[in-house]
Amino acid sequence: MSTNFTTNPIALSQLLQAAHQGQLQLPDFQRSWVWDDGRIKSLIASVSNGFPVGALMTLKTQAEASNKFAYRLVQGAPDENKKAHPSELLLDGQQRITSLYQTCMRNQVVTTITNTTQKRVVKRWFYIDIQKALSPDVEREEAVIAVPEDRRVKSNFDKTIDLDLSSPELEYKNLMFPLTRAFDLNQWLQGYWTYWNGVGDPSKVQAFFKFQTEVLNNITGYQIPVISLASDTSHEAVCLVFEKVNTGGKALDAFELLTAMYSAHGLKLRDEWLGRLKTKEQEALTGIQQRLSAVGRIGGDLTGVLSGVSATDFLQSIVLLHAREKRLAAMADPAIKENDWPAVRATRQSLLDLPVDAYKKHRDKVLDGYKKVGKFLARKHIYRVLDLPYQSQMVPLAALFALLGDKSEHDTHMQKLTRWFWCGVFGELYGSASESRFARDIMEVPQWIAGGAEPGTVKEGLLRPERLLTMRTRLSAAYKGIHALLMSQGAPDFRSGQPFGQAVFFDEAVDIHHIFPKAWCEKNKLTPAEYDTVVNKTPLSARTNRIIGGDAPSEYLKKLEDGKKETSVQEAYPAIAPSVLDGFLVSHAIPVAELRRDDFYAFIEARQQKLLALVAAATGNAMPITTQNTKEEGEELSADLARDAGILFPDVD
Numbered sequence: 001m002s003t004n005f006t007t008n009p010i011a012l013s014q015l016l017q018a019a020h021q022g023q024l025q026l027p028d029f030q031r032s033w034v035w036d037d038g039r040i041k042s043l044i045a046s047v048s049n050g051f052p053v054g055a056l057m058t059l060k061t062q063a064e065a066s067n068k069f070a071y072r073l074v075q076g077a078p079d080e081n082k083k084a085h086p087s088e089l090l091l092d093g094q095q096r097i098t099s100l101y102q103t104c105m106r107n108q109v110v111t112t113i114t115n116t117t118q119k120r121v122v123k124r125w126f127y128i129d130i131q132k133a134l135s136p137d138v139e140r141e142e143a144v145i146a147v148p149e150d151r152r153v154k155s156n157f158d159k160t161i162d163l164d165l166s167s168p169e170l171e172y173k174n175l176m177f178p179l180t181r182a183f184d185l186n187q188w189l190q191g192y193w194t195y196w197n198g199v200g201d202p203s204k205v206q207a208f209f210k211f212q213t214e215v216l217n218n219i220t221g222y223q224i225p226v227i228s229l230a231s232d233t234s235h236e237a238v239c240l241v242f243e244k245v246n247t248g249g250k251a252l253d254a255f256e257l258l259t260a261m262y263s264a265h266g267l268k269l270r271d272e273w274l275g276r277l278k279t280k281e282q283e284a285l286t287g288i289q290q291r292l293s294a295v296g297r298i299g300g301d302l303t304g305v306l307s308g309v310s311a312t313d314f315l316q317s318i319v320l321l322h323a324r325e326k327r328l329a330a331m332a333d334p335a336i337k338e339n340d341w342p343a344v345r346a347t348r349q350s351l352l353d354l355p356v357d358a359y360k361k362h363r364d365k366v367l368d369g370y371k372k373v374g375k376f377l378a379r380k381h382i383y384r385v386l387d388l389p390y391q392s393q394m395v396p397l398a399a400l401f402a403l404l405g406d407k408s409e410h411d412t413h414m415q416k417l418t419r420w421f422w423c424g425v426f427g428e429l430y431g432s433a434s435e436s437r438f439a440r441d442i443m444e445v446p447q448w449i450a451g452g453a454e455p456g457t458v459k460e461g462l463l464r465p466e467r468l469l470t471m472r473t474r475l476s477a478a479y480k481g482i483h484a485l486l487m488s489q490g491a492p493d494f495r496s497g498q499p500f501g502q503a504v505f506f507d508e509a510v511d512i513h514h515i516f517p518k519a520w521c522e523k524n525k526l527t528p529a530e531y532d533t534v535v536n537k538t539p540l541s542a543r544t545n546r547i548i549g550g551d552a553p554s555e556y557l558k559k560l561e562d563g564k565k566e567t568s569v570q571e572a573y574p575a576i577a578p579s580v581l582d583g584f585l586v587s588h589a590i591p592v593a594e595l596r597r598d599d600f601y602a603f604i605e606a607r608q609q610k611l612l613a614l615v616a617a618a619t620g621n622a623m624p625i626t627t628q629n630t631k632e633e634g635e636e637l638s639a640d641l642a643r644d645a646g647i648l649f650p651d652v653d
Contacts, residue, residue, distance in 0.1 A: 004230040007055075012047070012222040013183055015056070016105045019074040019097060022084030026094055027059070027238075028070040028260035033098040037124055037146045038115030040099045044126065044179065045141040047100070048133070050218040055225040056093035059238060061086055062231045070263030076102045088228060091238065104182045104219065109149050123149040127165065130175040130211045145176065169195060175204065177211070182219050254351035255311040258359075265356045272363075273311050288314060288367060295374035296383060298506060306374050306394070308385040313395050315354065316346045316435075317366045320399040320442040322358040323350060327443070344439040346395070362402070369402030370394070376401070376417070381487035382480075383505055389477035389484070390430040396441040397421065403446060416449050422618040423461020425481035461619045468608050471534040474512075479534045482611060483512050485618055487539055491587040495544040495560060495573055497580070508541035515590065516600055519550025526600065535607050538588045547573065553595045557581060589614050 018024035035043075046053050061071075071089055073082060075098050090097060102110045103126045110126065113119045124146040132143035147153050151170075153163040165171050168188065171178060172195040181188040189208070196204040229238070238257075259269040268276075275287030289311070296304030323344040330341040373394055382388055400417065401408050408414060420441075424430055429437060437457065444455030463478060471479040487500040493508065500510050514521070514531070515538055521531035540548075547564075548556045563575030582592050591606035 004233055006228050008226055008228070009223040010226045012100065012224055013220060015097060015224065015226075016101050016183070018087075019101050020077055020081070020105060022073055022077060022081035023087050024058070024090055024097075025071040025073055025084075025086035027089045027091065028072055028263055029256040030090070030094055033075045033095060034113070035095050035099050036113045036115040036119065037122065039095075040103060040110075040112060040126065041144040041146060042141055043096060043099055044103060044128075044144045045139075047222050048128065048144075048215050048218050049140050050222070053096060053224070054093070055227055056097065057091045057227045057229070058088040059091055059229045059233060060088050060231040069257075069260040071260075074098050074101055076106045076108070091229070093224075103179045105180075107180045107184075125149070125151055125165075126179045127171075127176040128179065128211075128215065130177055130207060133215045134207065134211055172196065175207070177208075177216070182216065185216075185220075253312060254348050255315065257352055258315065258354065261352075262356050262359070267356055267360070269359075273314070291367070292370055292374075295371055296378055296502075298502060303385075304374065305377050305383055305385060305388060306370060308388065308391050309370060309394060312351070313391070314366065314370070314398075315351050315359075316395045316438065317369065317399040317402065318359055318362045319346050319350050319354055320344070320396065320438055321362045321366065321402060322354060323439070324403075324442050344443055346435040346438040365402040365405075366398060368405075369398040369400070372401040372408060373398050376421075378502060379488075380418075380421075380484050381500055381505070382484050383502055386474065387480050387484065389425040389480045392434045393421070393424050393430045395434075396438045396445075399438075399442055400445055403442070404449070413449050417445075419618070419620050420445055420448075420455065420458055420461075422481065422485070422615070423458045423621070425461075426463040426478050426615050426619055427457070427461035428467075428476075428478055429457055429460060431477070458620070462621055463612065463615045463619070465608065465612055468535050468611055469533050469604075472528075472532050476534075482534050482615075483537070483539050485614055486588055489587065489614070491539065491589075492584055493541045493544055494581070494584050495541065495547060495576075497576075497584060500539060508543065510539050510541050511545075512537050513540045513545045513548070515595070516553060516598075516603070517548055517550045517556075520552050521600070523550075524600070530604075531600070533604075535604050535611060538590070543573075552598045554598050557596060 015024060043053060059069075069089065071086055073079075074090070074094070102108075109123045111121065111123050114122055125148075127145045127147065129143045129145055132138045133140065135143075147163065147165055151165040152161050154160060155162050163174065163176075165174060165176055165178075168191050171188075172192045178188070192208060193205055196202065255269070255273070262269045271285055271287070273288050275290055276282065276285045278284035289309075292309050292314075293303040293307040295306045298304075323342070323346070326342045327344050330336045376397070377383070377388070385391075388394075397417075404413065408417065440456050444453075444457075447453070448455050448458070467478065468482075471482070474480055487505075490499050492499045493510075496508070498508075500508075515536050516526075516531060518531065521536075547559060551559070560573070560576050560581060561578055564573050585592050585595065589607060589610035591603055591610065594603040594606050
């Protein structure tokens with residue numbers, strides 16, 4: 001049985017020279033070098049002692065035209081070597097190789113950070129104190145010295161120079177060996193020899209030879225085990241290996257891998273997503289992320305409802321279209337058997353397998369699809385990321401809009417998309433393992449729109465009656481869905497009578513508030529489990545909520561009916577006729593009689609039924625069967641309650 005990797009010890013000098021020449025480079029998904037001066041000194045101490053510092057892992061490359069990933073030089077390598085085609089890419093060991101390259105081979109000051117809480121950026125030269133390195137009583141790490149860019153160590157607010165290494169002669173005098181000369185020793189050693197023979201102290205020359213034997217040769221002769229993966233290793237395997245060996249770092253996502261792979265084909269995915277500033281070589285580019293974040297933005301808001309769409313979300317929408325296209329093509333080919341039809345998936349592996357041509361083909365359609373999502377959400381009175389039931393549901397929704405194009409605006413099509421959306425929300429179907437549902441949606445929903453069977457998401461979109469009583473916060477998608485649904489059917493503010501359009505929503509600071517106020521509930525010994533549920537909440541403006549305060553419903557309704565002239569402590573609001581106010585309450589699916597007599601428990605029971613009817617009308621699914629009713633009774637009850645609540649949704653198939 002063959003393996004797709006080899007393991008060999010390779011001389012450190014050979015590895016550093018390969019990094020210098022561009023033969024050993026980094027895949028573009030590797031993050032920047034970030035080690036602080038303390039970790040660098042510890043690494044140098046280990047190498048100078050001949051201690052193991054762990055294996056490296058590389059990926060052999062193919063011919064330049066077919067290379068898997070874009071790549072870049074090890075930080076600090078000469079720019080003139082950028083055009084070199086690497087023979088291997090460094091998957092694990094970037095921090096170690098970069099630290100050793102910058103301190104031991106690149107004859108320039110090292111820009112690093114301090115090993116302190118502040119993590120200040122500093123420039124340092126690294127030395128080994130010859131006398132300390134030879135002393136058996138001194139830990140090797142104490143012999144590794146980092147000095148400032150001017151090579152002077154100072155104290156007393158920079159007034160006193162404690163150590164001056166600003167010339168080779170001062171390095172000789174202080175017995176400090178510069179690590180930049182570790183692999184280029186001859187000239188420095190000649191100067192050191194000449195200096196101490198001139199001073200008349202040949203014992204220092206002998207000390208250096210002992211230092212060379214016991215310390216320096218450990219560095220120059222050091223070997224590191226290198227595990228080299230074969231060039232045909234799959235993208236997913238490279239990704240998994242990278243994550244396994246980089247357990248201390250941030251997980252690598254598909255976007256970063258695709259960025260590296262697409263860059264090898266001339267497409268700058270990171271620029272497309274994040275945008276770029278204008279340079280001498282390129283025009284400025286507004287990124288997809290910025291364009292999506294602007295959708296639905298109004299007033300002084302920095303971002304709109306789509307600002308939570310990630311690069312992975314966007315790519316998954318593209319993958320759904322690409323996978324659907326491939327499957328339909330296979331299904332239409334009589335030469336391909338059903339067992340060989342490609343599956344539709346939206347997993348990370350399917351993202352990694354997304355060809356650059358497929359990305360280019362579907363990118364603009366998906367971008368337009370997400371813009372249509374923004375308009376769709378606004379019509380559902382979902383204006384903020386905070387109020388979005390499921391971020392994940394936007395992936396198939398954008399793909400569906402991209403697939404349907406202008407056809408999605410047809411009323412019958414929009415009704416079905418709306419019903420599918422609410423079924424996903426109230427069935428709470430996109431909380432986990434969403435990728436498999438995405439794949440079903442992209443195949444089933446278009447067939448349904450074209451006259452086929454109901455998709456699984458619609459069939460499964462049932463809200464259990466008891467679930468309403470346990471929804472307490474925005475952590476629940478259905479909780480947010482209830483309030484969007486109320487605003488969608490035209491429920492206005494109690495005080496102003498204005499529907500919660502986008503301008504009113506933001507201008508009036510609309511949010512979700514208690515109907516029986518929290519203060520009143522606690523005063524009447526109700527528990528949070530009883531009063532702090534979605535059944536006792538509704539969307540209201542901040543001004544209306546201030547008027548309600550902590551009063552009993554009968555009291556604050558009387559205040560709204562009587563109106564108020566402006567005073568020094570309270571703003572004015574006009575009187576509202578009781579019948580008009582009752583109409584406002586009904587549109588919020590509020591049982592008016594129970595509210596007016598402050599009957600909390602009767603109110604909760606009646607409103608629960610009204611909200612269930614509201615959901616049933618939106619999803620097109622009858623109220624779930626309970627021990628009290630049959631399926632037919634549930635359908636009849638749903639219809640009756642919908643009529644009683646004045647629900648405005650059109651019939652849906």
